[in-house]
Amino acid sequence: MTQRTGELFDLGYQHYDGPREGRMRARKAVFFDGFRTTLGLGRGAGAKVLPMLLFGAAMAPAIIIALIVSLTNDLIDLPGHPEYYQVVSIVLLIFTAIIAPELLCADRRNGVISLYLVRPLSITDYVAARWLAFFAITLLLVYSGQIVLLAGLILSASDPVDYIRDNW
DSSP states (O other), rough: OOOOOOOOOOOOOOOSSSSOOOOHHHHHHHHHHHHHHHHHSSHHHHHHHHHHHHHHHHHHHHHHHHHHHHHSSOOOOOOHHHHHHHHHHHHHHHHHHHHHHHHHHHHHHHTTHHHTTTTTTOOHHHHHHHHHHHHHHHHHHHHHHHHHHHHHHHHSSSSSSHHHHHHH
């Protein structure tokens, strides 16, 4: 009986000689992954449709209000900055109700949380990074409409400096 000899296969793996970046880099990676997941980046077209539709629905009132104010020259009383939140609050609630489970449940469903937590990320770091991604994308959605509305109202004002002084 002959004894089999082992074979070695060169799979092309190389030793990593770079710096070990630690917990902060891991938190940053989870944050940016959450940001990309929320917007559907790196996924198919179907994952991008709903975030973009909701972003457009949040921006539409600001654009419409700014256009009407610029065309009517303050002849009618339109909602301003405080009322803008009332107009888009339903869109914001729908958006947050969709993205919050998407950030946490997909990792549990796919079984990758254990891979995240191997090293050096703790469960607190993971949750904090995901929460910050949720918070950042929600702030982007909320304040982008406010910035568009502010720019439109400033540009349509008869004296932009007075408008800024009165409404800042």
